[in-house]
Amino acid sequence: MFTRSVSFRLVLFSVAWLAIALVAGGIALSQIFRAHVENTFDNSLYSHIEELLAFSIVTDGNFAMRGHPSDPDYVRPLSGWYWEIAINAKAASRSRSLWDQELDLKNMPRPNLGELVSFSASGPRGEPIRISAETFTLPGLEDEITIYASGPASEIEKTMEEFNETLTLSLLALGLGMAAAVLLQVVLGLRPLKLMQSRLHDIHAGRAERMVGDYPSEVEPLVKDLNILLENNAAVIARARTHAGNLAHALKTPLAILQNEAANMRDDRCKMVNEQIAAMNELITRHLSRARAAGGVGVPGLVSDIDDIIMSLKRTLERIYIDRKITISIGNMENLKVAGERQDMEEMLGNLMDNACKWANKSVKVSTVLSGVYGLIIIEDDGPGVPDDKLAEILHRGKRLDEATPGSGLGLSIVTDLAELYNGALELGHSDLGGMKATLKLPLIEGK
């Protein structure tokens, strides 16, 4: 899961690269500094070599020294600061600090005349030392002399240790700082994506119709394209619905004409034609409502205000049933907002409320209740009600409980179809008013 995260990848690669770069840089810096420290050390040794050369004289064709360097380090035994003057790889003179030892000249490079060499070696106690050496000729002396001067390598190491410690701490601080900056940048840089994600979620949940807000220029085109896609999608659905609607409506007028003509045929054919026309009409009605709904389900940005729909249907139904003086009373209302096409909600509630009015004696009651993530719309009537064993049957597709009340069965089966498409459900039961109680369960929009 982490490996699929862009932030994780960005941070991982950045931090890995940062670590490699800092370690390599640290090593390089340390080496450059070591070279510098050694060079400085070598230079100080060279000045000792020059001092020793100044003390070197030739007496009677033999090498001699007319004094020793005054530096106390060269006197303190085994201090690591040594010097030795060799003629033909044999010690001619050496510092007091060497005590009774000699430098291991056999295993050391011997510089050619006029050449200055510096190298690391081991002292008499095996301690690491740094040696510089140069070969000279002295006037009156046949053999060349080689002057070796050394200092303890520990001095270099001590400086290097101090330097490395500081360097490591600095680089570590730098690395941590940069890692934090990378993290911050990734978080900030990816924020538009997070924003997009939450906006898309809003659309899906029906809280918005299109993506809004300011996005950086890199993300803006994506948002634009998404909006175009959303609009196209909505347009295609709208077109398909319009075509389905047009076809259905265009078929109904010829059906009406056929039905009216058939009424003039005074025999069995009339009944047969009427039955076929009724069947065709039901097919058209059901498939139109499903085509409409199938288009509406999952279309982003659709929110239906259930209270408003109930009130407009109440107004309409009270006029339709004006002769029977049916009153539709409004009970508890929860201001339900449901994700989905208003027309589909109207279709479900209209069919249920109409059915209640058809069966009602005098009154129909509509109320809404919240139930977790669902909203319940409860429609009751004071009619005769339906026996238990018929309740399941009445919900069954196209099954009519009473042929004398045309369309009631179809209406309920359309409600069942639509409710299923919207992840809801229709339940039928008994009302305290005496008649049927229809409970339509629909998912609420999120965050409401």
Added chain:
Amino acid sequence: MRVLVVEDEPDLQNQVKRVLIDAGYSVDVASDGEEGEFLGDTEPYDVVVLDLGLPKVDGITVLKHWRKNGRDMPVLILTARESWNEKVSGFDAGADDYLTKPFHMEELLARVRAIIRRSAGHASPLLECGPVSLDTTTGKVTINGEGITLTAHELKVLSYFMHHQGRVVSQTELIEHIYDQDFDRDSNTIEVFIARLRKKLLPDLIKTHRGRGYSMSPIE
């Protein structure tokens, strides 16, 4: 009673017209929204049967225009559009009833009778005036329980009076509501019908108000 049928499909228009005429109504027809709106604006109809999907101007717009102009005749919407959304907008535009295609002619006639009756303020399909009664469903007229046979035109005149009892109805109003647009109107025929009704029913059932018209009220 005069009915306007606004329907663009000629066959259906004919069928509806024929059935309404057979049921004793005077019928005018319009084949598009523009013509329908004009007729509704200028002629006094007792009921309008209005299709929604009309050429030129759609039915809902026509209905809204009428209501805006104060035309309050009852309107029955007869349409293929059967969604609740469309029903709600139909009623909200001012419709009095809504019937979806395909339909049974008996249903249409029953709805037309009901909205005429309602608009005249009558609750029952059986209209009574003293000993005279008219069953609007069947068109059967009785006096003291005895059936009376009337011609189509006599029935139209009686029906109009029965729906508007206690009110003075002018000859012009009567003519406008009894004859369709194309009929050669002659006010003398009205007098003939009224004379015949007085003879067939009761002599003083219909009173003459000189220069104003006629009225029918229960006899005390």
